[in-house]
Amino acid sequence: MTRTLTLGYSPCPNDTFIFYALIHGRIPLPGLAVRERLEDVETLNQLALSGALDLTKVSYHALGHLRSEYALLRSGGALGRGCGPLVISRGKTTMEALRGRRIAIPGRLTTANLLLQLYGEGYEDVLVLPFHEIMDAVAAGEAEAGVIIHESRFTFLDQGFVELCDLGRWWEEETGHPIPLGGILARRSLGAEMIGLIDRAIRSSLKYARAHPEETRAYIGHHAQELDNKVVASHIDLYVSDFSLNLGEEGVGAVEDLLRRAEERGLIPSCERPLFLS
Template identity: 65%
Template sequence: MTDALTLGFSPCPNDTFIFHALVHGLLPDAPTVRARLEDVETLNQLARRAVLDLTKISYHAFGHLRRDYVLLRSGGALGRGCGPLLVARPGIGMSDLRQRPVAIPGELTTANLLLQLCAEGFDQTVVMPFDRIMPAVAAGRCDAGVIIHESRFTYQRHGLVRLLDLGQWWEEETGCPIPLGGILARRALGPDLIRRVDAAIRRSVEHAFAHPDAPRAYILCHAQEMEETVVDRHIALYVNDFSRDLGDEGERAVRLLLQKAEERGLIPACDLPLFID
């Protein structure tokens, strides 16, 4: 295949940090890619239509996509202390939220999956772009909201309080790090090309770690409304050794998340292997 591969990822600092070298042709012999930057739920929906060759994805969405896509070992977001937060206005408690509107950043986001796994009764969810959730909750349009990305650093500015750290709940429940998002490749690309892509993404992550100033302008270009200190905290939180390679611990966490989601009937069962190997 000589045409550029389509690669979808978010404009968030962790993704632009990771993919900078690959997108800008800084890696000799790496496959050529054409980037498409979209919010996480848009990427989830594009993947459902198999529009993209390669894409960042919520692990919740991956549970619905295993027939068409295979998981790569590099480039994803998985870790500890980095999960979604359930926030609300002061005076609202967990017991007040049953059958009440709760804002989520997408039906197929891992944030929503964790909310559903954590407790039943959250069936009045309202989907909206992640950056609109805090204003909606602060204004009383929703009773609470599940926030992701840099929102975990800024929710107090909106007068909101944290009700539950869904990542912390997952870690205490399972002992595993929390799988947030991974990188997928269409199975139709074939094993050889998929392996080349996976190796190239790992090299892109390593290039960013070795030359952290190189992607700076690219990161800030797509994070125009984010303070540089928040950008730095965002990258430090979401890019780690699991971004280089899931490893055994990361793979175990992903398998457990999908298993629990299957057991609750939140995703369909699938007997295909997660990885090409």
């Protein structure tokens, strides 16, 4: 009998690139089938909080609220350097001037929001929107500034916005760590053996995509918010790194430090359970 597991990830090119082979049967999973659900990252965060998914991509901010029920996998995530969220506005201003002003964010449990809150106090007045609506909201004056992620990083200058702060650069300079954006979680109830099998399968799926990039293009293009081929390629280059194959000691250290700092600020609950089961 085949057991079906639900897997949530975003329609962004980095996720569809990583999971293409797994979803399309290129990676053997004896006795298992995987049914995908593609949603924006904040929807995935909320679905995980409700326990709706067996496996899912989430923001590392959300992981801080999910550690009791979910374990982190070592493959499939987004963690790297030079890939952090940006704070943008319509005109020149400063981060200091934004304290107490409304800022559009791509979800309360996104790492983008967590980095904003860790940057300093006074940024609690937020307007929560899907990531692709943030620049329109800032342009319309619904927020003084916005925190942008994903494809918006590559298009905001062309649309006349000004960069106020690279929160990823701030994190790297503050901590020396790469930026933990999102990771893949598995229900702890699946058990260490199955979680290890899935972790290895995701790693194999990414290796397959790197070896057969042409094969993935139609699937990626079908789901991409930004259909420009150069933007899609830039997105994958930026968000899919060797950390996506395996977090390694450096990646694990970055995640642990992010969670520790968030706990100290009271932004996530403390948890004694280990991050990993496999």
